[in-house]
Amino acid sequence: MSDKAFKTLLWFAASIILIITGGMLYSLTSGAIPAFKQFGFFEFLSSSEWNPTEGSEKYGALAFIIGTIITSILGILFCLPFSLPVALFIGEYFKGKKIASLLGTIVDLLAGIPSIVYGLWGFYALRPIIMSLGLSPQGFGILTASPVLGIMIIPYAASLSAEFIRMVPNDLKEGAYSMGATRAEVIQHIILPISGSGIFSSYILALGRALGETMAVTMLIGNANGIPNSIFDTGNTMASIIANQFGEAYGLKLSSLIAVGLLLFLITAIINFIGKLIIKRNNL
């Protein structure tokens, strides 16, 4: 194959990606326009009504935006105490040892488990616990969905954080050790401050994953269409309302669901952009 043909092939493959993304954005936008036209863009964002009664149809995304944010942030909070130690284990404590690469592989395997399997685990293992603790009568709700979400994003947060921890230059660590610091002191005073912004960005990217996570959350969150009163309440995320109602939706409701999808697309894109920006700015 000539150089020119090869280059054209690469150009073609690359532009397909752009066309697909652009096409997605276009069809989401055009599908969402009827809803935005009917209710107004800002009204759609700020209303928590979800009323499919014919004749008085009214849809707003606020309840799902709030549900998504609460579930995802709680998910991050559940993820943090597991993923950060794992990252330190892989990136510093047992760096370069067999046990670290073994653990790293297992953590990466977590990312490959299908979402529905996590959902089933949450349904059969976590839900009974929530019920027996008396936190929720049916065992569904934000408090059931977010720990599962937290576990699901561990691999994304942990492997990227471990990478940043590993990148802390050795001579800085040695400098601290040479003054009599212990391992814990080196981690606390040198490694975490230096890799801090990188670790922060890995959690931002993990948040991006959490926002759009659909299946497991849909199975566990209880699928209620109002703004949740507390973390013990049931609710819906932007992804779960779409998954739940897309099948039988048409007309204005369908357009509203597509509008929710468009918003989710934009929020996730912005979160990912911010995460990558922080990484770029703090390149070690």
Add this chain to the structure above:
Amino acid sequence: MENTIKENILTLKDVCISYTPGQNAVNMVTADIQKGLITSIMGPSGCGKSTLLRAINRMHELYPGITITGDIKLNNKDILKMNAIEVRRMAGMVFQRPNPFPTLSIYDNVIAGYTLNGIKKTKDEKDEIVENSLKNVALWDEVKDVLQKKGTFLSGGQQQRLCIARALALKPDILLMDEPTSALDPIATNRIEELLVELKKEVTIVIVTHNMSQAARISDYSMFMYLGDLIEYDTTKKMFTNPQDKRTEEYLTGKFG
């Protein structure tokens, strides 16, 4: 120098260090290092000079699989039997590449030894330590108005002096320097060398260098190592004017290395 009473601060006896079993990177090194002087360790790359230096503050323990045998006594204490953390406070270290902590200010870099070890000091005590340590390395006048700026804003030579100040702040008995000027330009190198000659009033210095003229300029005693063996150890003057071993002579005259 000949008139002063010799006092050994560091004694090495039959020191062997190996990275892989059965293969000594440092082989049966025996030497006494005198207090208040500068001793340089020279030799070609891979001769074991840095390996030997790093055994003195037990840096090798940070990595698995390195074994050290023999006796290393610092101030008559067997450092291989001591707590590594105590050893490292007694033996400060300065590295090849200036390594101020990038997230800390100049002030906090100097005081880092105390912060890292969790030693509480009052603001006045800290101010005093910072000022004295920076004066010791002739950096005070250059940085006294920018103490809150990050240490990494300084030039390479200034950063290295900051690292020396950081090591001195803990009042070590001995300062171990691993090619401390190899990343610096000649002017910065010159300043560090002048500084070291000044500093030997305060602290004993052991410096690893591949720069023979540097060893000749600043050190009182010199060691020459080759393939893990200590070939020759004598006053710098004698070693440079009348080396006893053929290999030393060949190295010093640039025949290899």
